[in-house]
Each structure stands twice: as C-alpha cells, then as structure tokens.
Amino acid sequence: MVTARITVNGKEAPIAPAAPHTTVLDFLRERGLTGTKEGCAEGECGACSVLVARPGVSKPTDWVPVNACLVPVAALDGQEVVTSEGLATVEAPGTPPVLHPVQEEMAVRGGSQCGYCTPGFVCSMAAEYYRPDRCAHAGQGSDPAEGADGVAGTDPEHGPNGFDLHALSGNLCRCTGYRPIRDAAFAVGVPTDEDPLARRREQDPPAPVATEYRQDDSAFLRRGTLAETLRLLRERPDAVVVAGSTDWGVEVNIRSRRADCVVAVDRLPELRELRVESDHVEIGAALTLTEIERRLDGTVPLLGQLFPQFASRLIRNGATLGGNLGTGSPIGDSPPVLLALEASLVLADADGEREVPLAEYFTGYRQSVRRPGELIRAVRLPLPLSPVTAFHKIAKRRFDDISSVAVAFALDIGGGTVRKARIGLGGVAATPVRALATEAALEGRPWTAETAEAAAGVLRGEGTPMSDHRASADYRSAMLGQSLLKLHAQTTEAVPS
Numbered sequence: 001m002v003t004a005r006i007t008v009n010g011k012e013a014p015i016a017p018a019a020p021h022t023t024v025l026d027f028l029r030e031r032g033l034t035g036t037k038e039g040c041a042e043g044e045c046g047a048c049s050v051l052v053a054r055p056g057v058s059k060p061t062d063w064v065p066v067n068a069c070l071v072p073v074a075a076l077d078g079q080e081v082v083t084s085e086g087l088a089t090v091e092a093p094g095t096p097p098v099l100h101p102v103q104e105e106m107a108v109r110g111g112s113q114c115g116y117c118t119p120g121f122v123c124s125m126a127a128e129y130y131r132p133d134r135c136a137h138a139g140q141g142s143d144p145a146e147g148a149d150g151v152a153g154t155d156p157e158h159g160p161n162g163f164d165l166h167a168l169s170g171n172l173c174r175c176t177g178y179r180p181i182r183d184a185a186f187a188v189g190v191p192t193d194e195d196p197l198a199r200r201r202e203q204d205p206p207a208p209v210a211t212e213y214r215q216d217d218s219a220f221l222r223r224g225t226l227a228e229t230l231r232l233l234r235e236r237p238d239a240v241v242v243a244g245s246t247d248w249g250v251e252v253n254i255r256s257r258r259a260d261c262v263v264a265v266d267r268l269p270e271l272r273e274l275r276v277e278s279d280h281v282e283i284g285a286a287l288t289l290t291e292i293e294r295r296l297d298g299t300v301p302l303l304g305q306l307f308p309q310f311a312s313r314l315i316r317n318g319a320t321l322g323g324n325l326g327t328g329s330p331i332g333d334s335p336p337v338l339l340a341l342e343a344s345l346v347l348a349d350a351d352g353e354r355e356v357p358l359a360e361y362f363t364g365y366r367q368s369v370r371r372p373g374e375l376i377r378a379v380r381l382p383l384p385l386s387p388v389t390a391f392h393k394i395a396k397r398r399f400d401d402i403s404s405v406a407v408a409f410a411l412d413i414g415g416g417t418v419r420k421a422r423i424g425l426g427g428v429a430a431t432p433v434r435a436l437a438t439e440a441a442l443e444g445r446p447w448t449a450e451t452a453e454a455a456a457g458v459l460r461g462e463g464t465p466m467s468d469h470r471a472s473a474d475y476r477s478a479m480l481g482q483s484l485l486k487l488h489a490q491t492t493e494a495v496p497s
Helices: 024-030 101-108 118-129 132-137 178-187 196-200 226-235 248-254 289-296 301-309 321-326 334-340 436-442 449-459 473-491
Strands: 005-008 011-014 049-055 061-067 080-082 211-215 218-222 240-242 261-264 274-276 280-284 344-349 352-357 362-364 375-382 388-394 405-414 417-426
Touching: 049 118, 061 118, 061 196, 101 118, 101 178, 118 178, 226 261, 226 344, 226 375, 274 289, 289 301, 301 334, 301 388, 301 405, 321 334, 321 375, 334 388, 334 405, 334 417, 388 473, 405 473, 417 436, 436 449, 449 473
Parallel strands: 005 080, 218 261, 240 261
Antiparallel strands: 005 011, 049 061, 049 080, 211 218, 274 280, 280 375, 344 352, 344 375, 388 405, 405 417
C-alpha cells in the first residue's frame, strides 16, 4: 500500500486506517472536526460542506465547496481541505481564535439558529467570498437593510457586494433562517491582502497524485494517465469508476453498497480538456459542471440554461458529464440537452477510441453501448449551434430537484420557417430519447401558432411516460406539449426573419 495522505486545515495526516469507502465526512468527524455534519447523506442539505483547493479559472487555485458526505477520503489523497474550524485564525498561542469574516457576519446578523447547518453554510459562503470574479467587482459590503433591490445592478438573488445567493443553493436550513443568512451573505466584504486563504489562491493547487490505497480486500486506485487507467480497467472490468462520486456516494451511504475496486478518473488530464474548434466543441468527461460552465462562459447557450437547474452548486462542483451519462439514468438532466445539441461521445479503451452519437448510446434502462473496460473520454458538440434553444425542467422545486420531465430544444429558424429541429427528452421513457416525430412535424413548416399547436400534439405522444411519486403519465404527456407551446410563445417575437 502506498501511503495516502490529506492536508486538513494546514496539517497533513494519513488516511489510514480508514476503509477505502470511508467518506471525507466520517474521516473528519473521527478526527474531532465535528463542525462537519451529516444531515441527509446524499448531497441534498449541505451540512457536510467543506472547501477543497482545486485548479482555478482566473487564478491558479479556487476554493471549491463539496459535499463531504459523498466523496471518499481516498479520492482526496494529496489534496488540501479546509473545514469550518479551519476558517478561523489563531493570532497567538493560548488566545481564542479570531472569527473569519463570514463567520463574524453570520453571528452578528443572526444567521445561526439551532446551528446544525451553520458550518456547512459558512463553508459554501466562504467559497463565494473568495470567488475571484466576485472580489473583482464587489464593494466593501453594504448593509443589507438597504435592500438588494435598492442598489443599482443587483437583484434579490445577487447582493451589492457581488454575492450570488445560488452559491448557497445546496445548503438547507431546517430552522427557516434564510433571511438573516442572506443578510450575512450580502454584508461580507472582500478578502484582505493578509488573508491566508486569499493568498493561497495565487499558488498552484496540489498536483494530482497516483493513489493505490488498499485495506483488507478492497482498493481505491487512481492512475496517473489515461493509458494506465484503461489498462487497469481491462484487468479489472468489474471496477466501479468514479469522478465526483455524486452518484456512487449515495449508493455507499443509503444502500450500503461496497466495491472491491474503485477506480478514480476525476484528475486524469486527458479527461479534463476543453477545446473549441472550428467545427466542434470538445468537453472532457471529467471536468466538473462548474468548470465547464465557467470556462464556456455562455459559448453554448443551451448548456448555460442547463447548469443553474442541475442539482445544486455543491453537486455541480463534483458532478461531471461523463458521470451523468455513464450512469445511464433516464432522468439525468444533461442527456436531453446533449441530445438536442446532437452530441457524440468519444469512448476509449485499451485498444483505442471510437465516436458514438449520443442518440445511439443508450440501449435500455441504465444500459448503453459502452463495453466493459471502456470510458467516456469526451463529449463533442458539432458547430455551428442552432440559434433558438431552451431547456424546460418540470419539477416540484425550482432548484435542486429531480425532474419529472426535462425537455431541450435546439431550432434553426429562418425566413419564418423551421429549417432544423432537435428535441431531447428525459423522464418519459426507459432512456433519454430524441423526439423524432415532433422534429419531423416542425421541420420545413412555418414557425406559427398553428404549427406549434400541431407539433405539440405530436410531442404529447412521444416516449412511454409512466406514473410514479413525482408525476402521473398524463401529467408528463401534458407537460411535453405545453413546453413546445411555451417555447413558441417565448421566441415568436425574438426569432429573426
């Protein structure tokens, strides 16, 4: 066994004797860092949030909050973690710690009630506090009593200090203390030059390390290159492949699943590239959704509509397109969007690569054409993009919920006529599907209310929706048709002639 180590609040510690499936949450609590709490064990409440040093977008390092309840501690071998306890500073031995500015504002604004959720909120809030582009445009913090609406350039979800409340979308307060928490968020200033965590952003993040962590009969393995990983998967086709562990972590916690061998691909450089070529965009399968969102910066508008509705910021900081597609779930949010964008997948194994259209990838419920030992290396989106796009997610909550129905549209309309239509659907069949009949009903026809009404009738019959605790089959069919009518209503005046 190669010694695996993790740096927590500036102090390096061995991961042993933790089992390979042990989460970061359990590891920290066993070391006495009990500010990190377990609330749901499936990444929905944020009580377990911690900060991890990750490659930055505008600076070498970003402080990224993640759900400690989902990530295996072995996945952070060689990495740096900061907990709520590590945010405060001790100025002299024997003196009480000095509260971090975020902690101070949470205290004075009354943002902590029972206190259970507070450490998680503080960590997510601290990540937004250190976000470089917020700091570049923020003032020194305005009194939230003025009201965000009264400050130029802000809205109820963005503070006068540049704070984006969506940074806290994965944190749940069971005491309903959101107003004072918002007040605290909108009151924080910008980091000082003496702030050690702010200075840390100017240095490179820890480099990925190869990991071979074994305890008893189970192992957590990370190879240094894609080629080495593919050879390993040929030897161990039964291995569970993980990136952000946002799906596997739930299986471990809620269903008590264990694996003899887990192979991590999240830090493989070959899976973390993003390239915009003349005829396509290629997105590495192990880039997190947050990294994709910030690197594309609106280049693919339909993806830009997807990201804010995909789970929470905490989940998007770990989740990947490769993982979302690899699970084969019929209710994943990314497949409908990628189907509408006519995406293809680059699949790699020890013998080479092949490219498969996403429309031909899914073969059944959680089944695909991917062979044992094969990985999704990248997602390719052909260019140019259709100019009229929309993503409609029908769910019981506005954010951080599983969709009952997801519909993605990509239309090319010119001279008042639909020249091309691509529609991806989720939640209405055993797999994500293209609405081929509806596409045919639209193409070559005028983009009028009559065409939309007729095509909506076709769309209501696409897929094989079922009734479950989220929605009835009739409701799902109705929402399919309504989504097309909504698209027409939203775009009629904006479509170029």
